[in-house]
Amino acid sequence: MTAQGLRLEKISKTFGDFKALDGVDMTVPRGTVHAILGENGAGKTTLMNILYGLYQPDGGRILIDGAPQRITSPRRAMELGIGMIHQHLMLVETLTVVENVVLGLPGQGMRLSLAEHARKLEALAKSFGFDIDPHQEVWKLPMGMRQRVEILKVLYRDANLIILDEPTSVLAPSEVEGFLEGLRRLRAAGKTIIFISHKLDEVAAVADRVTVLRRGTVSADLAVAGTPPSEMARMMVGRDVVLTTLEKTSPTSDEVLVRIRDLKARDNRGNQALKGVSFDIRAGEILGVAGVDGNGQAELAEALTGLRQAEGGTVELSGEDVSAAGVYERRHRLGISFVPEDRHGTGLVLDLPVYQNAMIRDFRESPFSSGPMLRAASARKVAEDWVKRYDVRLQSVDQAIRFLSGGNQQKLIFAREVECRPRLLVIMQPCKGLDVGAIEAVHRTVLAERERGTAILYISTELEHILSVCDRVAVMCAGRITGIIAPEEATPERIGALIGGLEEEKVA
Amino acid sequence: MLRAIQGIYMLRPVWAVLLSLLAGAGLIAIAGVNPGEAYAALFGGAFLDYYGLASTLAKMSPILLAGLAVIIPLRVGLLNIGAEGQIYMGGLFSSMAALLLPEMSPVVQVPLCVLAGALGGGLWGLIPGYLKAYRGINEVIITILLNFIAINLVSYVAGGPMMQEGAPYPYSEEIREGLWLPYIMPHTDAHLGVVVGIVLCVVAWFVFRFTTVGFGLGMIGKNPVAATYSGIRVRRNVVAVMFVAGAIGGLAGTFEVLGLKHRLYHLFSPGYGFDGIVVAFLAQLSPLMAPVAAFFLSGLKVGGLIMQRAVGLESTVVEAIQGLVIIFVAASLAFRFDRGNWRRFLERRRLLDAGIAGGITNNSGGRS
Ligand SMILES: Nc1ncnc2c1ncn2[C@@H]1O[C@H](COP(=O)(O)OP(=O)(O)OP(=O)(O)O)[C@@H](O)[C@H]1O
Ligand SMILES: [Mg+2]
Numbered sequence: 058m059t060a061q062g063l064r065l066e067k068i069s070k071t072f073g074d075f076k077a078l079d080g081v082d083m084t085v086p087r088g089t090v091h092a093i094l095g096e097n098g099a100g101k102t103t104l105m106n107i108l109y110g111l112y113q114p115d116g117g118r119i120l121i122d123g124a125p126q127r128i129t130s131p132r133r134a135m136e137l138g139i140g141m142i143h144q145h146l147m148l149v150e151t152l153t154v155v156e157n158v159v160l161g162l163p164g165q166g167m168r169l170s171l172a173e174h175a176r177k178l179e180a181l182a183k184s185f186g187f188d189i190d191p192h193q194e195v196w197k198l199p200m201g202m203r204q205r206v207e208i209l210k211v212l213y214r215d216a217n218l219i220i221l222d223e224p225t226s227v228l229a230p231s232e233v234e235g236f237l238e239g240l241r242r243l244r245a246a247g248k249t250i251i252f253i254s255h256k257l258d259e260v261a262a263v264a265d266r267v268t269v270l271r272r273g274t275v276s277a278d279l280a281v282a283g284t285p286p287s288e289m290a291r292m293m294v295g296r297d298v299v300l301t302t303l304e305k306t307s308p309t310s311d312e313v314l315v316r317i318r319d320l321k322a323r324d325n326r327g328n329q330a331l332k333g334v335s336f337d338i339r340a341g342e343i344l345g346v347a348g349v350d351g352n353g354q355a356e357l358a359e360a361l362t363g364l365r366q367a368e369g370g371t372v373e374l375s376g377e378d379v380s381a382a383g384v385y386e387r388r389h390r391l392g393i394s395f396v397p398e399d400r401h402g403t404g405l406v407l408d409l410p411v412y413q414n415a416m417i418r419d420f421r422e423s424p425f426s427s428g429p430m431l432r433a434a435s436a437r438k439v440a441e442d443w444v445k446r447y448d449v450r451l452q453s454v455d456q457a458i459r460f461l462s463g464g465n466q467q468k469l470i471f472a473r474e475v476e477c478r479p480r481l482l483v484i485m486q487p488c489k490g491l492d493v494g495a496i497e498a499v500h501r502t503v504l505a506e507r508e509r510g511t512a513i514l515y516i517s518t519e520l521e522h523i524l525s526v527c528d529r530v531a532v533m534c535a536g537r538i539t540g541i542i543a544p545e546e547a548t549p550e551r552i553g554a555l556i557g558g559l560e561e562e563k564v565a
Numbered sequence: 566m567l568r569a570i571q572g573i574y575m576l577r578p579v580w581a582v583l584l585s586l587l588a589g590a591g592l593i594a595i596a597g598v599n600p601g602e603a604y605a606a607l608f609g610g611a612f613l614d615y616y617g618l619a620s621t622l623a624k625m626s627p628i629l630l631a632g633l634a635v636i637i638p639l640r641v642g643l644l645n646i647g648a649e650g651q652i653y654m655g656g657l658f659s660s661m662a663a664l665l666l667p668e669m670s671p672v673v674q675v676p677l678c679v680l681a682g683a684l685g686g687g688l689w690g691l692i693p694g695y696l697k698a699y700r701g702i703n704e705v706i707i708t709i710l711l712n713f714i715a716i717n718l719v720s721y722v723a724g725g726p727m728m729q730e731g732a733p734y735p736y737s738e739e740i741r742e743g744l745w746l747p748y749i750m751p752h753t754d755a756h757l758g759v760v761v762g763i764v765l766c767v768v769a770w771f772v773f774r775f776t777t778v779g780f781g782l783g784m785i786g787k788n789p790v791a792a793t794y795s796g797i798r799v800r801r802n803v804v805a806v807m808f809v810a811g812a813i814g815g816l817a818g819t820f821e822v823l824g825l826k827h828r829l830y831h832l833f834s835p836g837y838g839f840d841g842i843v844v845a846f847l848a849q850l851s852p853l854m855a856p857v858a859a860f861f862l863s864g865l866k867v868g869g870l871i872m873q874r875a876v877g878l879e880s881t882v883v884e885a886i887q888g889l890v891i892i893f894v895a896a897s898l899a900f901r902f903d904r905g906n907w908r909r910f911l912e913r914r915r916l917l918d919a920g921i922a923g924g925i926t927n928n929s930g931g932r933s
Contacts (some may be wrong), residue, residue, distance in 0.1 A: 364793060364794060383796075383798070384793060384794070384795075384796045385796030385797070385798065386796075387796075388795075388796045389796065395794070397794065402788075402790055402791075403790050403791055403794050404791065404794065405788075405791060406784055406787045406788040406791050407787075407788070408787050408788075409784075409787065413780070416780075417784070417791065417794075417795045418795055418796075420777055420780055420781070420795070421777050421781075426777045429776050429777055429778065430775055430776055430777070431775055431776060431777055431780055
């Protein structure tokens with residue numbers, strides 16, 4: 058066996074009394090793509106943070122090209138040629154794309170030619186099939202675009218060992234293809250890549266080997282070739298995962314609960330992002346919204362929930378025009394719930410404990426408070442109940458939610474927004490960062506809500522998920538709905554064509 | 566053991582204060598005075614002597630209230646540098662209510678004066694609050710600028726329209742004795758203001774900790790986007806918080822006038838509003854710790870004067886010591902406690918201890 062490449066030996070990490078990693082071994086030969094799979098909270102991010110110098114291991118050692126290394130800080134990791142794309146975006150929102158990329162780039166001296174960096178960056182982006190404006194400020198970009206910036210940032214640094222922690226969670230399928238192709242090219246150029254993903258098909262498409270983590274230990278380490286995805290899923294969860302299509306009855310009622318007419322709104326840049334969107338959702342119906350990220354989906358969700366001022370059009374709920382209602386009224390009197398795509402920025406207060414994050418939506422109501430007084434004890438009890446029922450993996454509800462794994466944070470948001478029994482549930486990228494088992498659980502919950510008669514708007518870039526749970530699918534493109542079709546008629550080709558309309562426009 | 570280290574860590578402003586006093590001892594020695602004697606004068610004078618303690622409590626009233634006027638907005642993510650101006654406006658409005666209104670029964674007029682003072686300060690907080698919430702203008706700049714306006718406004722009023730005839734420098738008529746705040750220690754200057762300050766601190770602590778309003782405010786401070794998402798009207802709350810903070814700053818000025826000075830003097834506050842910022846950081850934004858921090862800081866100021874007189878130190882040395890305290894505390898707060906680091910350190914020590922112990926028994930075992 059060659060010593061070239063990375064070796065992790067008996068890596069352990071404990072947080073408090075909790076063993077996040079327990080003697081993890083892993084070997085990644087140079088010039089290969091190595092995937093890490095594992096349930097939410099299995100310890101994938103923790104392991105990578107150790108490799109990137111963000112955490113120090115309690116035990117074990119790291120060998121790079123045969124030499125033991127102590128990686129004391131990200132700076133040291135960079136010196137060793139290690140680059141990392143984090144699961145949650147680490148961009149400075151007020152800086153432009155190219156400024157973010159150049160930020161912290163070593164060897165810049167006193168002269169910094171942003172124009173030249175921008176040119177190089179554009180060339181790099183093109184080679185990966187990403188379309189990006191280097192001079193745009195990051196806060197104005199949709200999430201998918203930000204993820205591309207994050208990827209480019211690492212590639213631009215010319216690292217030899219590239220860690221990718223769920224890099225594709227909000228990329229569109231067409232972009233994922235280009236991205237995976239780019240990874241293959243990097244491998245051909247002799248780079249080593251560690252790739253964390255919950256999407257088994259991506260792993261099957263690019264990885265050479267895969268390490269499966271389960272509750273902090275390695276449960277399998279095998280070649281990807283010849284391992285069917287269902288087998289990988291089984292090793293991840295420790296039981297058979299039946300990826301069946303879920304049972305569905307026809308909509309329970311004909312009552313139109315939500316009626317949107319000609320809704321218009323601007324995005325953060327001030328551009329017209331919603332150019333007159335109209336649709337109905339009946340009680341007990343799931344309307345999917347498919348499309349490439351950044352085509353007005355976020356603005357639609359925010360305009361519906363009152364977080365963004367609509368510029369025109371009407372929103373009706375059970376025949377009542379609620380266009381003028383504020384966020385509070387929409388959430389409480391009208392019963393609109395929202396699972397936002399940006400869970401760290403919008404959906405959670407990271408410094409607060411889990412049980413307080415559970416009451417963010419309804420802290421003014423029973424059982425979280427009575428009158429003006431909070432009821433911490435009963436809030437804890439509620440949170441503990443949700444944690445159990447939604448399988449949130451944590452140590453205690455008094456723990457700051459910052460320290461939960463990404464997938465488990467998402468489960469808590471989901472519990473909070475569903476448990477208040479909404480009339481309209483707007484969910485955006487609900488399965489971002491969830492493992493296969495958790496995705497199944499989320500979809501079961503969504504369907505249970507549907508049975509209850511909730512109107513559901515399900516916005517996602519995951520076509521497969523949309524097709525498996527939705528009653529009808531609206532495709533959005535450039536701020537408009539290009540078509541609403543039933544899943545039976547929604548062959549991937551047909552939807553692809555509706556989405557593709559945009560791609561042709563953009564390339565031309 | 567870890568718990569003990571955490572406790573030590575929580576008290577780091579205290580350690581910082583002790584260290585700074587140690588450094589200050591060096592300064593005093595250089596100035597040619599025995600540090601032990603000097604500190605005995607300082608602490609004995611400020612905290613152990615009846616009249617000294619009373620002066621400390623009198624000084625604590627404006628410093629504590631100003632501290633609270635900084636702590637409350639800071640917990641909501643707003644930096645109120647304007648407590649000084651709010652103090653002046655409070656003093657102005659309350660003395661106008663005391664001197665210009667027709668004479669009424671004190672039972673009516675005292676509350677009226679207090680209310681007027683709170684309103685004056687509140688108005689001075691409302692302006693930056695409104696500009697921040699609805700115009701996006703930085704509250705730091707506005708509060709600083711409003712300080713100058715308030716200070717000069719008081720100078721003008723006390724030296725012009727309300728100036729006592731024939732006064733040697735700008736001050737108003739004396740407020741009649743019926744409107745003075747009650748004293749809490751006989752034959753001294755210590756007045757009720759400090760008690761009100763402590764009560765307000767407890768109220769603030771209670772609100773932040775146990776009520777929905779406080780929870781919502783804390784959320785704005787920690788993540789305003791999430792606060793909006795949860796249906797909190799962030800703008801309205803920003804305005805309200807700045808009004809309340811301003812009103813508390815206004816009370817500091819009000820009590821200074823009604824409790825201690827009994828006239829509106831120009832430049833009547835020697836920077837209590839800025840001392841409030843120091844208190845906020847000393848107390849680590851905890852309303853319950855604020856009285857302790859304010860008590861200490863006031864004592865340092867009063868005791869500094871006593872020390873200066875008793876042992877003949879120059880006032881610059883005294884001021885330098887106060888500066889040292891502030892710098893040391895600020896530095897100590899920047900020092901972060903990494904639980905993991907300490908735990909690993911302790912574990913290594915335990916292993917070491919076990920190793921040593923094991924070695925000894927082995928040796929003795931071998932010998933017997
Ligand atoms: N700083 C921390 N303090 C306490 N616990 C932590 C900390 N960081 C991670 N954990 C815990 O360690 C476990 C592993 O977390 P990690 O983020 O590595 O999971 P993951 O495999 O990346 O999951 P996901 O797929 O959801 O991103 C989780 O249970 C998490 O709560
Ligand atoms: Mg992770």
